[in-house]
Amino acid sequence: MTWFKASCDDGSADARGALVRVLATDLRRTAGAGVCLTGRRLLTCAHVVNAALGQPMLSPRDPGPVSLTVSFPALNGAPARGARLAAWVPPRSVLHQGPVGDDALEWAGDLAVLELDEEPPPPVTPVRWRAMRTGQEVRAWYGGGQAFSYADVRVGPCDDRIGYLDGQLSGAAVDDGYSGGPLWSLTESAAVGLVMGRITAPDAVFSPQHTLRRSWGITWQQVRRELEHVGAAPDGLPADGRAADGRGAGGPGGDESIRDMMIGPLQALLGDPTVRGAHATALAAELDLRTPADGTAPAVEELARLLCTTERALPSLAESLAPTVTGDPRARTALDRLLALGRLTTAARLLSVAEHRVLLGKLEHLTRQDPGLLPRAATAALPYVDLPGSLQAARLAPQAVPGVLRELENWHGDGSPVPDETPRLPALLRVAEYVAAETEGYAAQALQEWSGRVAARLGIHASALGERRADAARWSARATTAGVRVLVDIGRYAKDPADRYRCSVWRVRADGTAARTSADPERPRTGPEIARLVRDIAGSAEGAGDQVALVAVSVSPDALDLPVDEWDGASADEYLPAAPLGEDFHLVLRCPDIRRRSRGVTGDLKRRWNARQQSDALVADQRIGDEMELIRLLKTTHRGTARVIVHGTPARRAQLLRFCLAMGVPIVLWDRAAHGPSDAVHLDATQPDGPVDELPERVRHFRVRAYVDQAMPARPALVWEDAELPLPDALSLADPSEEAGLSEETEQAI
Known part of the structure; x- marks a missing residue:
């Protein structure tokens, strides 16, 4: 990118917030790194666990329900805490599925999931995941999390299982103590895999022909498959870099094709550079990006690339454009086309930055007042959907609301008829209407106004929203009256x-x-x-x-x-x-x-x-x-x-x-x-x-x-x-x- 720039030089705060330090049993050495996976669960390499326990690094033997000591660099010296081993994927040979040979340069498996007694406090949060691909610029950290310990590398050949990582001859190199930590894509603001191993020069006089600063990591795609095999894959996280419901373009070629198809509707909507510059500046402010102050506008191609790679960029732009297309069928068609293409990407999401912020605040507040409200409303609003485990329980903790909201964003619209081939009402808006029906006063009115604005931005016919709102009202009346x-x-x-x-x-x-x-x-x-x-x-x-x-x-x-x-x-x-x-x-x-x-x-x-x-x-x-x-x-x-x-x-x-x-x-x-x-x-x-x-x-x-x-x-x-x-x-x-x-x-x- 050239017109859009990061608001600060460090785009890796989320990854460092999720970084885990795995300590050796003597509590003085760093055995390796890890990453916050979901809530109380942490992900690292099996060989990091072996190193912490003093076992041979690539031993496949399951240590059993042992407890390790971990800490979070983001907590600034807070006491370490215990984490028990919850899942074990032993290191194994790529060739014969047996133990890894002493001379092996790469291997398979080698993952471990640790579980804390309770969720760590903020700012420790799980990372987002995306697929690893050739050409990504990624960053890794030493397990201790020191700010100076970052190592920047580029993904070379990547076969969907492992990716080779090459670093420049300046700065830090991936070395001992980095294993198990996240490989963080600065441009996608997501982790794409874990550091696994490094390839070192032979113990001889150095030659320019020797491999230098080459390491390798396991891709998120393979991590997900390995965890699924042992029943430890987290719910609601993307597989193979796609959204949780399987939507998304397959690899970089797919995203590039979508980006190219976005250029037409973007040109129809924002062909005037002055108008494009105004909307792009407003979009950058929502995404916390910097823009030039010289009155210029980004190229349409660069704007399309941003919409394909930056989370919530497309719905945030659509929120800005929606009022301008009212009464203009051709412009509305172009915006609908843009939104339809966005559903094929891994980054667009359903809600804009502002829409997500408002709804998250309302749902967290309502959940604190009534922990059963959101599960109750989701069950009634989506009777034929296999809800995530958090929504199948009787109560929902406020800290679980962001994950639930992210999950609900992934589902397509409902199957009820809509007029004139207009878009279907998304599942999330239906749930919001059912929550509003169970809520009273200004809180209910604010939720309904929010869903009305989002529906209008998405081009949903007012009658479709009205019918779902009536369904919610009837359900709430049935739930609150005694009946026969x-x-x-x-x-x-x-x-x-x-x-x-x-x-x-x-x-x-x-x-x-x-x-x-x-x-x-x-x-x-x-x-x-x-x-x-x-x-x-x-x-x-x-x-x-x-x-x-x-x-x-x-x-x-x-x-x-x-x-x-x-x-x-x-x-x-x-x-x-x-x-x-x-x-x-x-x-x-x-x-x-x-x-x-x-x-x-x-x-x-x-x-x-x-x-x-x-x-x-x-x-x-x-x-x-x-x-x-x-x-x-x-x-x-x-x-x-x-x-x-x-x-x-x-x-x-x-x-x-x-x-x-x-x-x-x-x-x-x-x-x-x-x-x-x-x-x-x-x-x-x-x-x-x-x-x-x-x-x-x-x-x-x-x-x-x-x-x-x-x-x-x-x-x-x-x-x-x-x-x-x-x-x-x-x-x-x-x-x-x-x-x-x-x-x-x-x-x-x-």
């Missing part, structure tokens, strides 16, 4: 047949009061008879529509494993052969007996229920020694826990389940078909720790599949004790015209 609720109380007299139950049913009105049905509670009924009764009442309940009704069934403590959800309510003359309750309703359980007999449980239940969005799930499995340990956890570190997943044998599950309910835990999930701890994985398909308010719907989806495929081993049961839902024995007080309920004798038997 039917309460069922099931019990037995001792004299009743084993497969017969007394049943009382109430419908909950929109105002929260309950009306008891005319069903005879004194007549013993079979499970299918009760299922047909519930179906008839739920279908005719006030407010019935396209929502899935909640059917809350109260049972005695010894009937919590009763398969009520499998009771088939289909009649003989129906077209569909089967209609289990759990297929069409959110069939959940309650246990009023335990709630009535437990001291202080009402207050605990309400407190936990109200905190359900902010609390993590507790897994009660073999790691919890006994019921006293469970009680201790629920009274101390998990005092706010609203959700417990219970595993183990049937007898142990029953014991732990009752104590959970007695401690006021409102949401308990277990597999009533499980035989022991090894069956715990069968519940994973329900995403037990996913967004909490969608758990009944996820369980219903699982049940639908399980009823069709009897080979599915799990049969999930769910206690869902909504604190605002009255208990069956108190419902008659809300509607004095009805009978008092089951007889005293019946209540004692239930």
Whole structure:
């Protein structure tokens, strides 16, 4: 570049912020370098780990879960900390996949992932990654991170696995202690690989014919493949230098072709040098670049190159151009063409610098207020997208928002129809609309105004955004209204047949009061008879529509494993052969007996229920020694826990389940078909720790599949004790015209 220049001479601050120093066991020597990969995970070379442990450098033997000492030069002398070995890719021969020979000049593998106990503080941050290519100017540092220790090299031959690196005869050379550190491209502001080894002259009189200052590194493309092979590849990071969704031009030739195709629309939009200079100057300010003060403009070719190689340059330019193309169809077409080409590059991204800064600030603020908001909104907005793990959890930490935002930027627009072949609404804007629908006041208005501006800049038709905004509003209304609720109380007299139950049913009105049905509670009924009764009442309940009704069934403590959800309510003359309750309703359980007999449980239940969005799930499995340990956890570190997943044998599950309910835990999930701890994985398909308010719907989806495929081993049961839902024995007080309920004798038997 000539017109655009870096604002300072050092374009490597991000890389030095991610640099890791790996110390030897004596804590006095630097064994090598590393780089912050994601959060708590660090990446280095396996031979650096061997050097730190005093082992032969290229030994392939896995050291096991050892702990090493690392420090971060960016933290200016902060204490070193421990990092355990989390993944090991041993050095191996390129030729025969065995150990590396003593005379080998290059090898494969040789990677290690270390994990810290907690994320390092700012300014330590993960680097961005791009593909290594021939011709890149890259920089490496000694593991100690001293500012003077940088070594500048140029990538020579690069076969997508390794790249050879040649340095000039001035400045530092890549040497011992550089291995494992990032190779940083100053022009792309990204790491493209790791320093791996160097090629030295023979121990003889120096000759001008000897190889001098040549080293080599492993490409990011190969690093990613090696980590994927051992299951340690980080989510959301690009593979082979592309965006995480696989978009991008394949190598430098592809990017050059895209750059050349950008020249036409750029010439149409910015053919006037004066106009081009004004927009380019504004763009440089957004990207923190310097420009000449002589009133000149960059060449169109140089501007196209900047748009292809600098992150957020293209959307930032489009943000500046969008107001000028309003009412000019030809200019709008040229801008749309430019944006379409940008989606083929590795650098453009979706949002401009300013758009990204504004949205990031809003989402971090909202996440601090409600950690479950973004996962909840993303799950509803993108029901058919395989969300990253951070969005599948019930809560999101504010520091995870930048990574989530980066991931959401990668997804294409939704599949809903749009008018006049206009662009589709990007997934990120849809999520923003769903977040706004769950937010109130000026915060919601500001988010909607933000998405409106971005949509206009992208050329999205106003009706398309309006439809998605209406979808979000309907979803939020469904999430916040009670909907159809039917309460069922099931019990037995001792004299009743084993497969017969007394049943009382109430419908909950929109105002929260309950009306008891005319069903005879004194007549013993079979499970299918009760299922047909519930179906008839739920279908005719006030407010019935396209929502899935909640059917809350109260049972005695010894009937919590009763398969009520499998009771088939289909009649003989129906077209569909089967209609289990759990297929069409959110069939959940309650246990009023335990709630009535437990001291202080009402207050605990309400407190936990109200905190359900902010609390993590507790897994009660073999790691919890006994019921006293469970009680201790629920009274101390998990005092706010609203959700417990219970595993183990049937007898142990029953014991732990009752104590959970007695401690006021409102949401308990277990597999009533499980035989022991090894069956715990069968519940994973329900995403037990996913967004909490969608758990009944996820369980219903699982049940639908399980009823069709009897080979599915799990049969999930769910206690869902909504604190605002009255208990069956108190419902008659809300509607004095009805009978008092089951007889005293019946209540004692239930």
